[in-house]
Amino acid sequence: MSIVKTENLSKVYNPDTVPVHALKDVTLSFEQGEFTSVVGPSGSGKTTLLNMIGGLDKPTSGSVEIDGFVITGLKDSKLIDFRLNNIGFVFQHYNLIPVFTAFENVSFIMLLQKRDKKELKQRAEELLKAVGLGDRMDAIPSKMSGGQQQRVAVARALASEPKFILADEPTANLDSEAAMNLLDIMEVMNRDKNITFIFSTHDQRVIDRARRVITMVDGAIYSDEVKEVALVNN
Amino acid sequence: MYTKLAWRNLWRNRKRTMITVSAIVFAVVASVFMQSMNRGSHEVMIDNMVRFHTGYIQLQDYRYEDESSLDNSFHYNHETEERIKRVHNRIGEVLPRIETFMLAGDDASIRGALVLGIDPDKEHAFNRIRDHLTEGSFFGLNDQTVVVSEGLARRLGLGVGDQLLLLGQGRFGMTASGLFEIAGLMQHPLRDMNNQTVYMALPAAQNLLSADEYVTAALIELTRENAAGTVAAALSEEFADDNLIAWTWPELIPELLQLLEFDLVGAYFMSGVLYLVIGFGFFGTILTMTLERMREFGVLLSVGMSRRRLASVVFLETLFISIIGVAAGVAAAWLIIYYFYLNPVQLTGDVAETVIEMGWDPVLPMSFAADQFYMQGIIVFLLAMVVFLFPLVKVFKLNILEAARR
Numbered sequence: 001m002s003i004v005k006t007e008n009l010s011k012v013y014n015p016d017t018v019p020v021h022a023l024k025d026v027t028l029s030f031e032q033g034e035f036t037s038v039v040g041p042s043g044s045g046k047t048t049l050l051n052m053i054g055g056l057d058k059p060t061s062g063s064v065e066i067d068g069f070v071i072t073g074l075k076d077s078k079l080i081d082f083r084l085n086n087i088g089f090v091f092q093h094y095n096l097i098p099v100f101t102a103f104e105n106v107s108f109i110m111l112l113q114k115r116d117k118k119e120l121k122q123r124a125e126e127l128l129k130a131v132g133l134g135d136r137m138d139a140i141p142s143k144m145s146g147g148q149q150q151r152v153a154v155a156r157a158l159a160s161e162p163k164f165i166l167a168d169e170p171t172a173n174l175d176s177e178a179a180m181n182l183l184d185i186m187e188v189m190n191r192d193k194n195i196t197f198i199f200s201t202h203d204q205r206v207i208d209r210a211r212r213v214i215t216m217v218d219g220a221i222y223s224d225e226v227k228e229v230a231l232v233n234n
Numbered sequence: 235m236y237t238k239l240a241w242r243n244l245w246r247n248r249k250r251t252m253i254t255v256s257a258i259v260f261a262v263v264a265s266v267f268m269q270s271m272n273r274g275s276h277e278v279m280i281d282n283m284v285r286f287h288t289g290y291i292q293l294q295d296y297r298y299e300d301e302s303s304l305d306n307s308f309h310y311n312h313e314t315e316e317r318i319k320r321v322h323n324r325i326g327e328v329l330p331r332i333e334t335f336m337l338a339g340d341d342a343s344i345r346g347a348l349v350l351g352i353d354p355d356k357e358h359a360f361n362r363i364r365d366h367l368t369e370g371s372f373f374g375l376n377d378q379t380v381v382v383s384e385g386l387a388r389r390l391g392l393g394v395g396d397q398l399l400l401l402g403q404g405r406f407g408m409t410a411s412g413l414f415e416i417a418g419l420m421q422h423p424l425r426d427m428n429n430q431t432v433y434m435a436l437p438a439a440q441n442l443l444s445a446d447e448y449v450t451a452a453l454i455e456l457t458r459e460n461a462a463g464t465v466a467a468a469l470s471e472e473f474a475d476d477n478l479i480a481w482t483w484p485e486l487i488p489e490l491l492q493l494l495e496f497d498l499v500g501a502y503f504m505s506g507v508l509y510l511v512i513g514f515g516f517f518g519t520i521l522t523m524t525l526e527r528m529r530e531f532g533v534l535l536s537v538g539m540s541r542r543r544l545a546s547v548v549f550l551e552t553l554f555i556s557i558i559g560v561a562a563g564v565a566a567a568w569l570i571i572y573y574f575y576l577n578p579v580q581l582t583g584d585v586a587e588t589v590i591e592m593g594w595d596p597v598l599p600m601s602f603a604a605d606q607f608y609m610q611g612i613i614v615f616l617l618a619m620v621v622f623l624f625p626l627v628k629v630f631k632l633n634i635l636e637a638a639r640r
């Protein structure tokens with residue numbers, strides 16, 4: 001069964017004034033373990049699509065189904081809860097809690113899930129080690145580089161054990177070395193733990209590392225290719 | 235961890251937090267200061283009124299209230315005094331007074347006067363009456379001389395050493411008249427009384443009014459002011475068979491209290507304006523503070539923090555700010571008021587003259603009553619909390635995407 005399915009998904013912004021058709025009839029499905037990049041020119045609807053899938057925005061028509069569960073039309077508070085337990089987010093601007101250390105940022109999510117304190121501590125440490133920040137656990141975001149912050153964001157996204165991770169241009173604010181480093185970590189997580197990643201990007205080198213590339217133009221799917229051998233690239 | 239989040243958020247932008255806290259401190263200090271000034275002048279007024287006019291409690295014949303005549307005076311001697319003192323352990327001194335209206339003057343002019351027969355030593359112990367003497371000396375308990383308030387003396391054109399004629403009616407219609415030497419002049423602290431009062435020794439007055447061993451009132455001093463109600467009730471009960479009744483001071487001067495109440499309405503209005511200014515000040519700070527953080531709120535909601543959770547964190551922050559601000563404000567207000575309480579502001583110029591004219595000290599009296607500190611503290615605290623509702627409302631209405639796009 002697909003982990004994410006969209007059915008004739010459309011989004012019109014400002015329907016009453018200057019309508020913008022940001023998404024047009026998008027029907028897609030993503031399988032467990034995918035490493036997929038959504039690409040396309042600026043304004044083509046990448047962010048809009050990810051927001052719909054993440055339940056951050058409501059479609060004008062069509063529906064989103066996650067792991068067999070239709071989230072479209074859910075109440076706001078239900079959606080927040082659903083996101084917490086099912087979806088991990090990494091945004092373009094590192095969205096860490098500025099007053100919390102790396103460790104606290106990661107454990108916070110699990111605290112929201114009301115997990116056991118001890119398990120939470122252990123897991124946060126493991127995740128931060130996994131993203132290569134075992135020695136920076138007590139640093140606050142402003143004392144870390146962009147790449148480090150983005151890695152904390154990945155660790156945070158993973159902490160809640162989501163069904164998949166959405167990342168909207170996660171490397172856009174990083175230099176290429178940090179970007180490749182982040183991609184390495186995402187790839188390892190994907191390969192070893194079978195974590196599903198769906199990310200948008202403009203960066204050709206990031207696109208090259210995706211195993212499936214969905215290209216959007218003008219709010220519609222222009223192409224959808226699966227590159228079975230992309231892993232060779234390293 | 236939520237508390238930790240709220241607490242650290244507070245100190246993330248130290249400057250902003252300090253500004254908000256200072257605003258609250260200022261608000262508390264300003265409102266306590268205003269209250270204190272208002273209440274200070276009222277306290278002085280009431281204190282003078284109580285000490286020179288009514289006492290905390292007055293024991294009277296129950297008919298005296300309706301008909302303040304010597305006919306409704308009551309028998310009073312040393313035994314009565316002892317009996318009164320036995321009624322309640324909060325009773326301090328007992329001051330007998332005989333009081334009536336007479337004509338006062340000399341062969342040239344004559345005016346109405348309030349003649350008060352008092353025990354000068356007890357009276358002085360209670361209200362330091364001798365300190366108000368401006369000329370001459372005070373009479374002793376067995377003297378036949380009088381002390382005249384300045385306003386009356388001026389109107390009559392009399393001074394120390396002159397003879398004062400008192401003319402009126404004693405008990406049961408007996409004619410009362412006598413010539414008394416003026417031993418001293420005094421500035422009476424109550425303006426109305428400064429224009430009409432003649433003090434004389436109690437025995438001399440009783441003699442003049444054919445009222446030996448009779449008084450119109452016994453003023454009761456209390457060792458604790460707030461015991462007035464219970465003490466009065468106990469006295470009324472003890473002396474019910476003697477047709478006596480005890481009044482507490484608020485019952486004796488309802489007009490003054492009403493006047494002060496009226497004066498306070500103005501003060502409350504001013505406070506209201508102050509609160510409004512304070513409230514808008516807070517609102518400005520909070521508005522920018524909240525708008526700055528929309529993005530942060532948006533992110534927290536995106537990653538799965540419930541609105542209720544987020545709201546409680548924001549609420550905690552405001553609670554911390556308010557508590558810190560109010561606590562610091564009350565402390566600062568306490569220090570400042572304490573300073574002015576010990577070193578009252580001296581009035582100068584015209585204002586001072588007017589005030590002296592009215593028989594008061596030319597200082598700005600400040601009240602140091604404890605309740606104004608916590609009352610104003612609580613009001614400002616509530617005000618802050620109301621204003622701080624704004625970010626909470628924002629949290630509940632926030633559109634995640636719009637917030638995160640900023």
Ligand SMILES: Nc1ncnc2c1ncn2[C@@H]1O[C@H](COP(=O)(O)OP(=O)(O)OP(=O)(O)O)[C@@H](O)[C@H]1O
Pocket residue numbers: 013014020021022040041042043044045046047048049
């Ligand atoms: N809140 C909004 N109101 C109105 N129009 C919007 C809104 N959000 C997005 N749009 C419009 O919808 C279209 C798709 O925007 P979207 O952000 O999804 O593009 P994108 O592919 O993510 O672009 P970029 O690469 O620049 O991030 C654009 O034309 C954009 O202007």
Ligand SMILES: [Mg+2]
Pocket residue numbers: 046047048168
């Ligand atoms: Mg975008």
